[in-house]
Amino acid sequence: MQESLENRLKTLIVESLALEDVEPEEIKTEEPLFVEGLGLDSIDALELALAIQEEFGVATSPDDERNREIFHSVKSLAEFVRSESSEI
Amino acid sequence: MSALDLLSHAEPDRVVAFGDAGEKTVCDLLADAGRIAAALPSATSGSHVLLVLEHDRYAMAAAFLGATAAGHAIALPPNARRDAILGVRDREETVAAIHDSDAGMRFRIQDLLEAGESAEPLVAPIEAGAGVLATVFTSGSTGPMTAWPKGAAELLGEAEMQGRLFGIGPQDRIVGTVAAGHIYGLLFTVLIPLLRGAAFCRDTPLHAEAVARCVSTHEATMLVTVPVQLRAFAALAPNSFPTLCHVVSSTGPLPPGISDAFRERHGQSVTEIFGSTETGGIAYRERSGASSAADDLWTPLDGVRVASGTEGRLQVDSPFVYSPLVCSTGERREMFETQDLVQMEEDGRFSHLGRADGVVKIGGRRVQVGEVEECIRQHEDVADAAVVAIPAAGGRGHQLVAALAPEDVSVEAIRKVLLKRFEPSCLPRRMICLPALPREDNGKLLRTRLLRLFDLREDGRPINWKLVWGEATRVREASREIFRVDVDLPEDYAWFEGHFEDYPVLAGAAQLKELILPSVTDAFPELGRLESMNRVKFLERIVPGAALRMELSRDLEQARDRGQARVRFQIEVRGGETCSVGHLVFAQGESG
Numbered sequence: 001m002q003e004s005l006e007n008r009l010k011t012l013i014v015e016s017l018a019l020e021d022v023e024p025e026e027i028k029t030e031e032p033l034f035v036e037g038l039g040l041d042s043i044d045a046l047e048l049a050l051a052i053q054e055e056f057g058v059a060t061s062p063d064d065e066r067n068r069e070i071f072h073s074v075k076s077l078a079e080f081v082r083s084e085s086s087e088i
Numbered sequence: 089m090s091a092l093d094l095l096s097h098a099e100p101d102r103v104v105a106f107g108d109a110g111e112k113t114v115c116d117l118l119a120d121a122g123r124i125a126a127a128l129p130s131a132t133s134g135s136h137v138l139l140v141l142e143h144d145r146y147a148m149a150a151a152f153l154g155a156t157a158a159g160h161a162i163a164l165p166p167n168a169r170r171d172a173i174l175g176v177r178d179r180e181e182t183v184a185a186i187h188d189s190d191a192g193m194r195f196r197i198q199d200l201l202e203a204g205e206s207a208e209p210l211v212a213p214i215e216a217g218a219g220v221l222a223t224v225f226t227s228g229s230t231g232p233m234t235a236w237p238k239g240a241a242e243l244l245g246e247a248e249m250q251g252r253l254f255g256i257g258p259q260d261r262i263v264g265t266v267a268a269g270h271i272y273g274l275l276f277t278v279l280i281p282l283l284r285g286a287a288f289c290r291d292t293p294l295h296a297e298a299v300a301r302c303v304s305t306h307e308a309t310m311l312v313t314v315p316v317q318l319r320a321f322a323a324l325a326p327n328s329f330p331t332l333c334h335v336v337s338s339t340g341p342l343p344p345g346i347s348d349a350f351r352e353r354h355g356q357s358v359t360e361i362f363g364s365t366e367t368g369g370i371a372y373r374e375r376s377g378a379s380s381a382a383d384d385l386w387t388p389l390d391g392v393r394v395a396s397g398t399e400g401r402l403q404v405d406s407p408f409v410y411s412p413l414v415c416s417t418g419e420r421r422e423m424f425e426t427q428d429l430v431q432m433e434e435d436g437r438f439s440h441l442g443r444a445d446g447v448v449k450i451g452g453r454r455v456q457v458g459e460v461e462e463c464i465r466q467h468e469d470v471a472d473a474a475v476v477a478i479p480a481a482g483g484r485g486h487q488l489v490a491a492l493a494p495e496d497v498s499v500e501a502i503r504k505v506l507l508k509r510f511e512p513s514c515l516p517r518r519m520i521c522l523p524a525l526p527r528e529d530n531g532k533l534l535r536t537r538l539l540r541l542f543d544l545r546e547d548g549r550p551i552n553w554k555l556v557w558g559e560a561t562r563v564r565e566a567s568r569e570i571f572r573v574d575v576d577l578p579e580d581y582a583w584f585e586g587h588f589e590d591y592p593v594l595a596g597a598a599q600l601k602e603l604i605l606p607s608v609t610d611a612f613p614e615l616g617r618l619e620s621m622n623r624v625k626f627l628e629r630i631v632p633g634a635a636l637r638m639e640l641s642r643d644l645e646q647a648r649d650r651g652q653a654r655v656r657f658q659i660e661v662r663g664g665e666t667c668s669v670g671h672l673v674f675a676q677g678e679s680g
Binding site for chain 1: 519
């Protein structure tokens with residue numbers, strides 16, 4: 001079975017941000033990624049945006065309000081990648 | 089110099105601020121500043137107004153002008169964390185706070201600006217001279233913050249000088265991606281535009297696409313940013329910033345790869361400013377892309393004199409350092425000594441070699457490692473703690489890792505306490521809990537031992553335990569079973585370290601433990617324990633980067649009757665000399 005987009009994103013988060021103490025499966029799909037939850041910060045947001053662009057060819061929104069919604073959780077990220085990418 | 093001087097180039101209808109929330113003119117700014125000035129309590133000697141304005145840069149400009157015109161100095165906290173804000177608010181000198189948070193403090197900026205009451209437009213001048221115009225706080229090593237006062241001469245003087253350096257004028261429109269509450273942001277995105285008659289963007293975009301859209305929508309000519317964002321900008325489509333004439337980066341060194349990538353992609357060089365809260369701007373550089381050491385050198389700013397002081401610490405004599413901080417003895421003006429280690433060149437330029445204290449920059453934010461450690465140690469569940477900074481990839485620069493004792497400390501609880509005081513980016517990236525920290529008898533904890541806990545080398549890079557194995561093949565020849573496999577040894581393979589200083593070889597014991605015995609288990613899993621070795625010879629050195637071939641040959645006949653199995657091993661450099669050979673005798677396994 002092909003790995004779900006959500007799981008690919010979790011692996012990408014762990015690898016691109018070098019979160020060495022976190023296993024991808026520990027990240028909850030609907031939990032906030034930033035500050036609470038996984039405790040990521042704005043630098044992580046920029047790093048993650050770069051990694052998503054490389055992996056899926058999808059750029060973040062030109063609107064940062066929208067980016068805050070997109071980067072809220074793995075679930076919202078997956079929805080965004082699905083809507084922007086033709087390959088998924 | 090007065091508030092009106094700040095706006096002296098301007099006609100009342102000229103636009104000072106633009107953004108998604110609309111434009112503001114000189115006239116609006118003076119009216120809003122007047123409203124703020126009228127709402128504030130009366131000034132007393134040394135009184136400060138705390139500004140926590142993260143959202144609208146125009147609000148910061150109005151509050152700055154309003155507070156200073158009312159005779160107060162402004163206070164800028166080290167970050168926007170609750171403890172830092174309350175720390176500054178609770179100081180005796182702080183008489184009011186203007187903010188855009190939900191903190192429930194008096195003087196929400198929205199209430200002040202939306203009050204709509206007409207107030208006298210601002211006319212009162214900022215008192216020039218020895219008085220303090222702003223106090224900028226840095227977080228201190230033992231808990232309390234350190235206050236760094238700036239007079240009008242230093243703060244506005246630097247804005248004027250930097251504005252001239254970049255040739256900023258009424259034609260310029262400035263977009264900043266750094267908070268206006270950070271001294272670098274205040275200087276470049278509020279004070280310089282006000283002084284030089286340019287306009288600034290009210291918004292602070294974060295993501296690369298949002299920044300590019302903001303710059304192009306508003307036809308900005310100058311981008312004021314930080315290394316971590318420049319890295320993301322360098323990945324945007326080519327020529328994403330066609331209107332820009334100036335790109336400024338500060339708060340940390342920009343890796344050369346990023347400045348080169350940005351220039352190639354967008355046809356614009358980046359000017360880096362080197363400075364600190366204490367000293368203001370010190371030097372600048374604009375890399376040309378030449379891969380020479382000279383390309384990394386910093387040139388002192390106009391009017392700044394630098395020298396190498398105690399053990400190579402950078403000394404600064406600058407009109408932007410608040411003069412009471414610099415003691416004068418006799419004829420000679422003393423220089424302000426920073427904790428930056430530098431090497432001076434004959435032509436007055438210098439290279440930066442790091443910090444002499446425990447301060448590191450994480451994503452452009454200054455962090456005192458000891459302060460984070462102390463904060464963890466003060467938690468009631470913590471018996472011992474050690475924090476260390478290691479270099480990090482990407483735009484982050486450094487990251488922290490922490491080891492705590494005892495084993496059952498809740499990392500979550502520690503994280504919560506730290507978040508009250510530090511920015512999320514400054515929290516230890518990894519926290520491990522142990523029964524006790526591996527301290528020496530004298531109580532010291534060696535950096536090497538601490539890093540080993542995280543599988544890191546002395547230089548902070550991960551210890552590389554991984555060999556690169558090829559596909560194994562297996563053939564049967566007469567009474568022998570032969571197993572061959574290629575294996576490559578990375579340059580930084582962990583076992584090369586610590587054997588002989590500056591002479592990295594793979595020790596015989598390491599060859600047996602890491603190469604030979606695991607392969608025997610792989611090739612002949614049925615064999616029992618290793619009973620003896622004979623005729624083992626290490627003939628040639630195995631060095632970092634070696635591409636090896638290993639052959640294990642099991643004799644299917646010999647020694648069978650004694651319940652033993654013999655395996656001959658041979659390691660050679662592929663297409664080259666033999667490095668080691670020998671015979672291993674195993675107990676014959678159950679199935680054998």
